[in-house]
Amino acid sequence: MARTVVVTGSTSGIGLAIARGFAAEGDNLVINGFGNAAEIEAIRKSLEEKGGRAIYHGADMTKPEEIADLMATAAAEFGMVDVLVNNAGIQHVAAIEEFPVEKWDQIIAINLSSAFHTMRAAIPAMKEKRHGRIINVASAHGLIASPFKAAYVAAKHGIMGLTKTAALELAEFGVTVNAICPGYVLTPLVEKQIPDTAKARGISEAQVKSDVMLKFQPTKDFVAVEEVAAVALFLASDAARQITGTHISIDGGWTAQ
Numbered sequence: 001m002a003r004t005v006v007v008t009g010s011t012s013g014i015g016l017a018i019a020r021g022f023a024a025e026g027d028n029l030v031i032n033g034f035g036n037a038a039e040i041e042a043i044r045k046s047l048e049e050k051g052g053r054a055i056y057h058g059a060d061m062t063k064p065e066e067i068a069d070l071m072a073t074a075a076a077e078f079g080m081v082d083v084l085v086n087n088a089g090i091q092h093v094a095a096i097e098e099f100p101v102e103k104w105d106q107i108i109a110i111n112l113s114s115a116f117h118t119m120r121a122a123i124p125a126m127k128e129k130r131h132g133r134i135i136n137v138a139s140a141h142g143l144i145a146s147p148f149k150a151a152y153v154a155a156k157h158g159i160m161g162l163t164k165t166a167a168l169e170l171a172e173f174g175v176t177v178n179a180i181c182p183g184y185v186l187t188p189l190v191e192k193q194i195p196d197t198a199k200a201r202g203i204s205e206a207q208v209k210s211d212v213m214l215k216f217q218p219t220k221d222f223v224a225v226e227e228v229a230a231v232a233l234f235l236a237s238d239a240a241r242q243i244t245g246t247h248i249s250i251d252g253g254w255t256a257q
């Protein structure tokens with residue numbers, strides 16, 4: 001039977017690949033995120049090719065009342081949310097003493113608090129129906145730190161704690177809660193930085209990838225968005241029913257060091 005899957009921040013990158021992965025299985029999708037309206041509509045339509053229905057909700061993940069409306073819309077359209085994927089996230093790089101206060105608040109809101117707001121809306125029906133999957137897209141930065149990414153690292157460590165707590169609260173209700181911890185993933189966002197970084201440092205684009213971006217990723221290769229989606233699909237499957245309160249790293253060996 002088709003599941004209903006909510007993926008926050010799914011107009012681009014990892015979230016979009018996760019939405020496409022579930023859509024390929026014929027699931028119903030609720031997509032979310034910013035972008036060009038015509039492009040989002042084209043994405044929405046393409047997600048219906050395998051027979052599921054897809055709707056778009058433009059909730060801003062910094063706004064709890066808009067998140068509540070997203071979740072209420074999903075439940076009203078499809079009955080309940082079977083799989084919740086908390087993926088929306090942004091980054092800002094600066095030293096702590098120079099970190100803009102509003103950027104700190106925004107990153108904590110999008111990368112951490114939004115997952116609390118979606119979860120508190122989704123959990124009652126999951127508990128009642130005794131099934132559900134919550135998948136939080138964290139990061140290698142949920143496990144380890146890098147300098148100049150204070151808000152991101154704090155939010156990603158926070159979502160690891162939220163994942164474990166929710167898993168314990170839901171363990172007896174057939175609902176699993178897990179995190180995925182990717183290393184460097186080649187999303188459009190990352191790709192766009194390569195030519196500029198090459199120019200700025202006077203090195204080749206290949207060197208930017210291997211010496212700058214993939215410095216800490218032992219495989220010296222990016223993770224593909226489809227590979228992250230495959231982990232999400234596995235965590236949502238019946239085979240993963242005993243996996244809860246933990247994370248799966250997909251980081252080319254980064255956090256083994």
Ligand code: NAD
Pocket residue numbers: 008009010011012013014015032033034035059060061062087088089090110111137138139140181182183184185186187188189190
């Ligand atoms: P991306 O920029 O390609 O996609 C981010 C998505 O979030 C977009 O759809 C965007 O519109 C949406 N978004 C941003 N702010 C929003 C807001 N206020 N409300 C609603 N939606 C909003 O980025 P990505 O690389 O695909 O990242 C997705 C997730 O994966 C993030 O949580 C990120 O931290 C995590 N992650 C990314 C990498 C990487 O290397 N790209 C590595 C580890 C973890």
